[in-house]
Amino acid sequence: QQQVKQSPQSLIVQKGGIPIINCAYENTAFDYFPWYQQFPGKGPALLIAIRPDVSEKKEGRFTISFNKSAKQFSLHIMDSQPGDSATYFCAASGNRGSTLGRLYFGRGTQLTVWP
C-alpha cells in the first residue's frame, strides 16, 4: 500500500517552464512533508520541506504548496533550468505510531528540462 502517491511519473518541459509535481496522502499522522532531489548516480538530497501549519513555502525557485484539507501537496519549479533535470521524490513522516522516525516516499518523478 503506497502511503504517498506521486504524479506524474515523468515530466518534460522547456527551459523557463514551470513543472508541477503532485503528491497525495491519507494518513493524518503525517506532519512533515519534504521533497528530495536525486541526480543520476547519486543519493537523494533534501530540497525543501513543509509542515501543515503553512500553505506555501518558497526557497529560491522552488515552492511547495500544501492543501491540508485535501491531503495534497505539490512542488513547483519556477524558471526551470536544464540543471534541474533530476528525479524528484515527495515524502512524508509523522509524529506517532508507525510514522514516527520513518520517511515514506512517493515513487518519484523524472524531470527533464530541455534547453
Add this chain to the structure above:
Amino acid sequence: NAGVTQTPKFRVLKTGQSMTLLCAQDMNHEYMYWYRQDPGMGLRLIHYSVGEGTTAKGEVPDGYNVSRLKKQNFLLGLESAAPSQTSVYFCASSNTQENTEAFFGQGTRLTVV
C-alpha cells in the same frame, strides 16, 4: 566530513551467495535506514534503527537482516541472494525522530545473477 559512506559501490553476486553492505556515518546521528530503489517503485524502506543496538522492520524486510552494534555503523546482510534483490541500495541517517533531514549515501548497485 564524509557524511554517509557506503561500501561497496558495486557488486555482482550469484544466486544463493551471501554478502554484507556496510554503511558508516560520521554525524553522530541516532537514526539510520536502509532503502532499496527500483525503477518506478521509488525508495522502499527495508530496515531501520533508532539507536545503537536497535533494529526494526520496514516495508520490504524479507530476505534481509541488519545489525547496529556501533552507533556509526549500520550493516545490511543478504544471507542467500535472489535475483529479485537486484537493486540499488541506499543507506541514510538522521538526527531526529521526524527525519527533518535524512542524509543519504551514494548507493550500492547490486546485481544478482
